[in-house]
Amino acid sequence: MKLVYSPASPFVRKVAVVLHETGQIDDVDLLPVKTTPVSTPPEVLSANPVGKIPALVRGDGPAIYDSRVICQFLNDRAGGGLYPDTARWEVMTLEATADGILDAAVLMVYETRVRPAHMVYDDWVEAQWDKASRAVKTVNDRWMAHLTGPLNIGQIAIACALGYLDFRHDGRNWRKGNDALDDWFAVFSQRDSMTATRPSD
Template identity: 65%
Template sequence: MQLISAKPSPYVRKVKVTLIETGLIDEVEMVEVSTTPVATDPAVAAANPVGKIPALIRDEGPTLYDSRVICRYLDARAGTKLYPEGRIWETLTLEATADGILDAALAMVCERRVRPEEMVYEPWIEAQWEKVARSVGAINARWMSHLRGPLDAGQIAVGCALGYLDFRLGDRGWRKGNDALDDWFAAFSERDSMKATAPE
């Protein structure tokens, strides 16, 4: 299998963490690309018509995308139960919340990186941050018991989302008022899979 990826991508990090946690990391060749929302790498476009990473090219079937589909596939392949039936809806909702944080954070980053300076729209950036702040607060208020439970895909997604906030939007201070989540993230970041995939 081949994973179309880029090291700074938090969605790629989710898949890499899952590969390590499922023991499948040695079965996948990493194909690193450089791509942006306005300049899609040809390898990305060939793997995923939407033009987004990651994409998992398989020998035995169609290419898979996006990160949630890939992570679910890897878990099923390895039989590791990162999507446990007993709490499947909670796990999926937590994963969706974390991905929503990433969607909003990436929109903020792209607004400054991709648009010409004179076209940057500050109210848009602040609206995206409100989504991030609400979601982080909701996880801190409602999801700590889940996060402290057995490892699942929701935890991996939250860990990667918070890592991306530190990487690209550290000055925004997501930790303020979210002490329980901050403590959890500090401990979760010590996992070998998180250390091995930390953004540079």
């Protein structure tokens, strides 16, 4: 298998953490790419017509894409237990919440990196941050019980989302007023899978 990836992508990181945690990292060759919403390399398009990463190129079927699809595929392939039957919908909702944080946080980056400076819409950037920070606060206030216990995809996804906020939006200080989540992340981020996948430009 080949993983079309960028080391800066938080969605790729989620997949990479799953690969590490399920013992499949050596089963995948990494194909690094550089892509933006306005510049998509052909190797990405050949794997995903939407032009987004990550994409997983398989030897026995078409490439699959979207990090949530890839993570479920890898979990099933390894019998990883990351989607427990007893809390499947809660775990998947946490993953969706994390991906929502990332959608907003990535759009903030694109707004200043891709759009010409005179076209940057500051109110729109702040609206994206409001989405991300509101979701972080909700996890801190309502979901901490679901971040305990055996490893699951919700934990992985939330950790990758918080790691990306540190990576790209550290000055926003998501930790303020979210002490429980901050404490949890300080421990979870020391897992071998997290330290091995820290983002880089």
